[in-house]
Amino acid sequence: MLILLPPSESKTGRSRGRTLDLERLSLPGLTAARAALLGPVAETSARPDAASLLGVSPNLTEEISRNTRLTTAPSVPVAELYTGVLYDALDLASLDPAARRRANRRILVISALFGALRLTDRVPPYRLSMAVNVPGVGPLAGHWRQPLALELPEQVGRGVVIDCRSSTYAAAWVPQGDLARRWVQIRVPGATHMAKHTRGLVTRALCVADADPRxxxxxxxxxxxDFRVELHEPASATKPWVLDVHPPQA
Known part of the structure; x- marks a missing residue:
C-alpha cells in the first residue's frame, strides 16, 4: 500500500546538522524538479512582497526567511519535521520497530517544495503551499504533475493508494488507469475539526497492521x-473510491 499524506504548516527545525543533499533523497526521478525550485523559492522569499506571493501572514517573517536558507540550514528527518494535528495523532515516535519499518515503506508526504518524501529523507524546514504560483516557475501543482505521474506509480506496487491529502495537494497527482481502481480517498464526514486527527489515526492503524490489502x-x-467505516464507489472512472471513516467517540 501507499499512504499519501499532506505536509503540515508547522515544522521542526534544528540548530546543527548536515545540510540538504538532493542526491540523498528518495525518489531520485524528482531530483531535477526539486533542484529547479530551490533558487526561485529562495528569491521569492527574499522579496518585500514575499508574504503576499506565498499566501501567508506578513507576521510569519521567520518562517518565510527559512526559504532563503534551504541549502545552508540543517536538515531534519521527515519523520520529525512535520508537526500538527495529523502528525500528533500518527505519533511516529511511539511506534514499535516493526510498525516504524512499515511506516517508512508505506507513507509518502506530498510536498510543494520536494514533490514527495519518505519519512527517512532529510530536508530543511520551509514554508510553501502547493497552491502558490512561484515567479519564474508557475503554479506548483502544475510543476509537479508530470514528475509525480512518472515516479509515483512504481511506488504503489500491487496494493492500494490511500489518499489523506487535502484537495490542494491532491491536484499534484491523480492516479490513472489501473491505479485509479485502487485509489481510496479517506473522508471524515461531519467533523471538519476532527478530520486531520482521524486521518492521523487511520495512518497509524495502517502502519501498526501487518496486513497489506490488495x-x-x-x-x-x-x-x-478499528473504526466505523462506509465505502462508496467512485463517481466516475477518474475519481477515487471514498472511504468514510467516522471519528472515534471521545
Missing part, C-alpha cells in the same frame, strides 16, 4: 476493525 474492499475490512 483491494479497496480489503482496506475497508481492515480499517473496519
Amino acid at each position: 483491494s479497496v474492499a480489503g482496506l475497508a475490512d481492515l480499517l473496519g476493525q
Whole structure:
C-alpha cells in the first residue's frame, strides 16, 4: 500500500546538522524538479512582497526567511519535521520497530517544495503551499504533475493508494488507469475539526497492521476493525473510491 499524506504548516527545525543533499533523497526521478525550485523559492522569499506571493501572514517573517536558507540550514528527518494535528495523532515516535519499518515503506508526504518524501529523507524546514504560483516557475501543482505521474506509480506496487491529502495537494497527482481502481480517498464526514486527527489515526492503524490489502474492499475490512467505516464507489472512472471513516467517540 501507499499512504499519501499532506505536509503540515508547522515544522521542526534544528540548530546543527548536515545540510540538504538532493542526491540523498528518495525518489531520485524528482531530483531535477526539486533542484529547479530551490533558487526561485529562495528569491521569492527574499522579496518585500514575499508574504503576499506565498499566501501567508506578513507576521510569519521567520518562517518565510527559512526559504532563503534551504541549502545552508540543517536538515531534519521527515519523520520529525512535520508537526500538527495529523502528525500528533500518527505519533511516529511511539511506534514499535516493526510498525516504524512499515511506516517508512508505506507513507509518502506530498510536498510543494520536494514533490514527495519518505519519512527517512532529510530536508530543511520551509514554508510553501502547493497552491502558490512561484515567479519564474508557475503554479506548483502544475510543476509537479508530470514528475509525480512518472515516479509515483512504481511506488504503489500491487496494493492500494490511500489518499489523506487535502484537495490542494491532491491536484499534484491523480492516479490513472489501473491505479485509479485502487485509489481510496479517506473522508471524515461531519467533523471538519476532527478530520486531520482521524486521518492521523487511520495512518497509524495502517502502519501498526501487518496486513497489506490488495483491494479497496480489503482496506475497508481492515480499517473496519478499528473504526466505523462506509465505502462508496467512485463517481466516475477518474475519481477515487471514498472511504468514510467516522471519528472515534471521545
